Amino acid sequence: EPEVTQTPxxxxxxxxxxxxxxxxxxxxxxxxYWYRQILGQKVEFLVSFYNNEISEKSEIFDDQFSVERPDGxxxxxxxxxxxxxxxxxxxxxxxxxxxxxGANVLTFGAGSRLTVL
Amino acid sequence: xxxxxxxxxHVSVSEGTPVLLRCNYSSSYSPSLFWYVQHPNKGLxxxxxYTSAATLVKGINGFEAEFKKSETSFHLTxxxxxxxxxxxxxxxxxxxxxxxxxxxxxxxxxxxP
Numbered sequence: 717e718p719e720v721t722q723t724p725x726x727x728x729x730x731x732x733x734x735x736x737x738x739x740x741x742x743x744x745x746x747x748x749y750w751y752r753q754i755l756g757q758k759v760e761f762l763v764s765f766y767n768n769e770i771s772e773k774s775e776i777f778d779d780q781f782s783v784e785r786p787d788g789x790x791x792x793x794x795x796x797x798x799x800x801x802x803x804x805x806x807x808x809x810x811x812x813x814x815x816x817x818g819a820n821v822l823t824f825g826a827g828s829r830l831t832v833l
Numbered sequence: 834x835x836x837x838x839x840x841x842x843h844v845s846v847s848e849g850t851p852v853l854l855r856c857n858y859s860s861s862y863s864p865s866l867f868w869y870v871q872h873p874n875k876g877l878x879x880x881x882x883y884t885s886a887a888t889l890v891k892g893i894n895g896f897e898a899e900f901k902k903s904e905t906s907f908h909l910t911x912x913x914x915x916x917x918x919x920x921x922x923x924x925x926x927x928x929x930x931x932x933x934x935x936x937x938x939x940x941x942x943x944x945x946p
Contacts, residue, residue, distance in 0.1 A: 720876065747932065759877075759923065759936040772932045807877065820865065820927050822934065824877035 718742040720825035722808050728831045729798055737793045737828045739808030747771070748791045749809040749822060750783065759807065765791065798832045805829050835860040835926045839937035847945045852896075852911040854940045856924030859905065866907045867925040867934070868898055877923065883907060894918070919944045 721740045729735050741748050750762040763773040765783050782794045791810075795802055806829075809822040840855040858864060868880040881892025888900045894917075898909045907924060924937040 749932070751934075751936075758938050761933040761935070764932040774933065809877075820932060820934070821867075821879060821882060822877075823879075824869070826874060826876040 718823070720808055720810055720823050722806075722825035722828045724828055725826070726829045726831070728833065731800060731832055732797050735795045735798055735802075735830060737795075737806050737808075737830070739791045739793075739825060740789050741791055741808070741810030742812075742823055743789070745810035745812050745823070747811045747813070747820075748783075748785070749811075750793045751807040751809065751824075752776075752804040753807070753827075754801075754804040762793075795830075798830075800832050803830055803832045835864065835928050835935045837924050837926050837935055837937035839922075839924050839940050841940050842938065843941045843943065845943040845945060846914045848916055849913050852909070852914045852918065852942065854909040854922050854924075854942065856907045856909065856937060857905050858907060858924070858926045860926055860928055862928045862930070865927045865929070866898075866900060867927070868892065868896070868907075868909050869923045869925055871921045871923065871939075873920075880909070880922075914942075914944045916944050916946065918942060 723738045748765040753759045761774050763777045764771045780796045784792050805827045807827045809824045811822045836859045838857045866883040869877040871877050880896050881890045883890045883900045891897045896911045921939045921941050923939050925934045927934050
């Protein structure tokens, strides 16, 4: 079964450093997403990406964050200058389309745990 | 605005007994509702989805959920728990026209032998 793969599985960084989290979505999917889960809190939507541009973003996704699809397979999340509160599990996801049912069904990766010291 | 409330943070059952994980939602429009499961060190896996068709939805691994509009609920059930069902379960809502999913806080299911 096709999978969404994420690297690294765990990254430790110093406050103020730049971090890039990488994702390989399912190959025929068109929509790409990042979500995050701070320890003990809910999974939160960050951003969705379609046709090489952001289609929707939350208020969490401020100027410190950016996303990119640098080639035909990777989808990255960059955090420019990490803060302590960026420590979280970051999930990448992809979807093909809503389909006839109208549901937006996402396939998620296993997550990248970011620890900011 | 949409929101999801999972009424139990932890549920413990014995193997072979029924499972009930409760979820209530709030949505301004016709929602799509999902249950996702997360096993340790694994991604979030879709269990089942409701998209305004049949109100009783069957998913993988014997799970099912019933959409009750009058109660704004979408509880997840399974007749007989298996040890492999131990995981974190998330109730999720999506509104028509939006890409963003809204997650509940999760319910950790423990299955005792």
